[in-house]
Amino acid sequence: MSISMVICKPAKPFLEDVPGRLDLGPLIPPREREKVVVILGATGTGKSRLSIDIASRFPAEIVNSDKMQVYQGLNVVTNKVTEEEKCGVPHHLLGNICPDADFTAGDFCGLASVAVDSISARGQHPIIVGGSNSYVEALVSDPSFHFRSRYECCFLWVDVAMPVLHSFVSERVDRMVGKGLVEEVGKVFDTNADYSRGIKRAIGVPELDLYFRTEKFLDENNRKRLLEDAIAEIKYNTCKLACRQLGKIHRLRNFKRWNVHRLDATQVFQKQGAEADEAWRQLVIEPSTSIVAEFLYGATKYAPAKALIPRALSTVSGRVLA
Known part of the structure; x- marks a missing residue:
């Protein structure tokens, strides 16, 4: 299974110069808390790809919450996004921690809080994405950081059926060895x-x-x-990690009662090439764009998600962003 990575223009203000756009300004309600989008999912499900897709449609910046991708080096091993794949979207806490540092969940919470505050202060929307659900849980739930009192969260979960994901993860390791x-x-x-x-x-x-x-x-x-x-x-071990990550997401959803929006991407991973890209658009991009638009702007009526996709899209095959 191969999913192409959309190469998009650097992020512009929401819906700027996009055909069929709707002016949502009058619909934006006053709010006390700033808003943060959080993307969850097991390794290999396309979390990074979705974060860049969303950040290319809204005024947003990305905060990495993967506990291995925060470190400098080993870009292939940790599957970091490349500069090209970032599509001009600013990324924070990605590859800037000393490789030998003992970086804890508390360290992440401190630096992530600073990043989120800085992004919001510039009028952008923070998108937190990564597979380390313990880091995300610590940031959102730890009363020491008062995150919930300052920010309202929209949780998106990219889910793929485990047998399908295990097969894909195995193939991805082979590609990483080839790289x-x-x-x-x-x-x-x-x-x-x-x-x-x-x-x-x-x-x-x-x-x-x-x-x-x-x-x-x-x-x-x-x-x-x-x-x-x-x-x-x-x-x-990668498949075991995916199972643990999935278990943590179910715990956050079922026991912590987080309002998590599930996006079933299984069919995407059962298709190839252009068909996989189209399935990704229909099953992941369109519903997540609608959810985020309503979350950020309180919009109940807005242009179809397809109209939000930038013009002149091109693709690079053979790369899946986890």
Whole structure:
């Protein structure tokens, strides 16, 4: 399954120069709290793609909440978005923490609060996105940060049926290996590495430890077998991560009573090329754009989501933003 990444123009004011736009100014009600969009989902479901899609349709900036993507380096291993894929949308807390730092949920809450405050002060809407639901929960629920008293949240959940997602995640690991995952880890390999802290906790690093420790002592066949075993372990651990993330989302929705809007993207991952892109538009972009427009502007009547898509779209195939 291949989903192309939309290459869009840098974010402009909401609905500016878009055919069929509707002036929502008179519909914007006075409000005491600023508004934040939060995108949840298991690894590989398209959270980053959706965040950029939304930020390209509304005046918004993105705050990363993935606990591995906050660190500098290992861009392939952590699947960070590239500058091209950002589409000119500003990103915060993405690749700017020292790789060896012990970055905690409390650290995230402090820096994320500053980022969200700064974005809102500039008249933009913060979009928090990432797979680390414990970070998001700490930010939203911890009374120490008074987040709920200052911000109202709209939660979007990109969901994909687990059997379909597991198959996709396995294929994605193979593509990451093809893009240089093994070589990237080899450059930072350390025989004294501590895999309990910093970026070395990222899936894809500890699994390759034995391979790099022993490769020079093995013949070609045994090296190949050991590498295949390491890659299989990366796939297995990534699927386990997806299951844990899904469980946390269900807990936030069912026990914490978060009002989470579920977007079922399963059919997107069962299609190829242009059909997958069209399914993404119909099943994810259109409903999420409608939800966000109503959340931000209180609009009950507005132009169809299709009219919000920028003109002259082009695509780059083979890349899925998680």
